[in-house]
Amino acid sequence: MKIMADSSALYTLEEGKQLGVSIIPVCVAINDENYKDYLDITPEHFLDLIAQGGVPTSSQPAIGDVLELFEDTSEDILYLTVGDGLSGTYQNAVGIKNTLENNDHIHIVNCKSLAGVNHYLVGKAALLRDKGMRVQEILQELHHSIESSVSFVIPADFDFLKRSGRLTPVAAKIGSLIKIVPVMTQTEDKMRITPFAIKRSTKTALDAIFSHLKKLGVNENFVVSISHAGVAEQARKVCEQVRNEFPGTLVEMFHLSASLITHGGPGSIVVQAVRK
Numbered sequence: 001m002k003i004m005a006d007s008s009a010l011y012t013l014e015e016g017k018q019l020g021v022s023i024i025p026v027c028v029a030i031n032d033e034n035y036k037d038y039l040d041i042t043p044e045h046f047l048d049l050i051a052q053g054g055v056p057t058s059s060q061p062a063i064g065d066v067l068e069l070f071e072d073t074s075e076d077i078l079y080l081t082v083g084d085g086l087s088g089t090y091q092n093a094v095g096i097k098n099t100l101e102n103n104d105h106i107h108i109v110n111c112k113s114l115a116g117v118n119h120y121l122v123g124k125a126a127l128l129r130d131k132g133m134r135v136q137e138i139l140q141e142l143h144h145s146i147e148s149s150v151s152f153v154i155p156a157d158f159d160f161l162k163r164s165g166r167l168t169p170v171a172a173k174i175g176s177l178i179k180i181v182p183v184m185t186q187t188e189d190k191m192r193i194t195p196f197a198i199k200r201s202t203k204t205a206l207d208a209i210f211s212h213l214k215k216l217g218v219n220e221n222f223v224v225s226i227s228h229a230g231v232a233e234q235a236r237k238v239c240e241q242v243r244n245e246f247p248g249t250l251v252e253m254f255h256l257s258a259s260l261i262t263h264g265g266p267g268s269i270v271v272q273a274v275r276k
Contacts, residue, residue: 001075001076001135002022002069002072002075002076003020003021003079003080003122003125003126003129004021004023004024004077005022005023005079005080005118005122006023006025006061006080006081007023007026007037007061007257007259008082008087008089008115008118008257008260009080009111009114009115009118009121010116010227010254011119013025013039016122019123019126020126020129020130021122021125023038024061025038025039025061025065026082026257026259027059027060027061027259028262029056029058029059030049030054030055031049031054037257037258038257042258043229043230043255043257043261046258046261047229047230050266051266056261057262058258058259058263060087060088060089060092061089061092063092063096066079066093066096067096070103070106071100076107077107078107078109078138078139079106079107079108080118080121080125080142081093081108081110082111082114082118083111083112083113083114083186083190083191084110085189085191086113086114086191086192086193087114090110093108107135109121109142109146110146112147113272114260115254115256115260116225116226116227116254116270117151117274119225119252120145120252120274121142121146121274124141125138125142128141145274145275145276148222148273148274148275149190149272149275150186150216150272150273150274151186151270151271151272152183152185152196152270152271153183153184153185153193153271154181154202154205154268154269154270154271155182155264155267155268156231156266156267156268156269157266157267180198180199180200181202182198182199183197183198183205184196196208196209206238206241206271209271210241210242210245210246213245213246218246219246219248220246220247220248220249220250221275221276222250222273222274223249223251223273223276224242224250224251224252224271224272224273225252225253225254225270225271225272226238226251226252226269226270226271227253227254227256227260227269227270228253228254228255228256228269229255229260229261229264229267229268229269230255230267232255234269235253235269236253238269238271239251239253242271250276256268256270
C-alpha cells in the first residue's frame, strides 16, 4: 500500500520517507519566485522574505507530481489531502484520478483539516498499514478521527486575514487599531473558515478555546496540536497551558509550513484537537 499526503500535513519530504509516506509539496510564490514547500524553501526563510516586504501566495501541489505517483503503482494508494473547501487539492486529486483507467485502487481522503490534524492522520494511516490493516479498515479508522477534529486559528496580522477574505478591510483596520484578538474556526461542515470569538487578549482567546474543547469532551483520548508561524516560545507556553488544562492528553508542537503561513500569516497560532 502506498500512502501519500501533501505538505500541509507538516511532514518534510525526508520525514515522510522515514515513515514510508510520499509527501507532495504545496507550491508557494513570493517576490515573483516560485517554491515548493520543504523542498525549495524552509518556513524560516519564507518568514524572512515576508519580513522584508514580500507578499506570498500559495497554490495546490503540482498536477504532474500527483499524476506521477498515481501512475507509479497498481497497489492500493491512500492519498490524504488538505480539507476540501480549505483548498482545491482534494478536488484536484479526484479530477486526476478520474482521468485514469482502472482507478479503483486509488483512495483519496478528504482530511477536512490541515496542519496538526493532518499530521496525526498521516501517522495513524502509516501505523495501521504497518500493522497489516487493509485499506478499507484504515479508511474507517481515519474517518472516525476526521469527524472529531476541531481547529482554531489566532492570527497576529490582520492584513493576512483581509487578503484571504476572512475580514473586510474596514474590520481589519479597526481591529488593528484597538488591538483585538480574533479567533477563527471551521464551519460545522468543515468546508470554510468562520469567526469563533473576538477577544481583547491572547489569554482570553485561549480561555475561550479551552472552554470549547472541554465542552467537546477533549481528554486523553485526543491529540492536541499547537502549530505556529515563527513564534516558538509563545507556542511552547500554549503547550504548557494545554497540558495543565487537559492532564494526560498528548500535546504536540509544530512549525507551520510556508504554504500555511501564507494564509495565517507570521505570528499566528493554530490550536487543534483530534480523536485518536
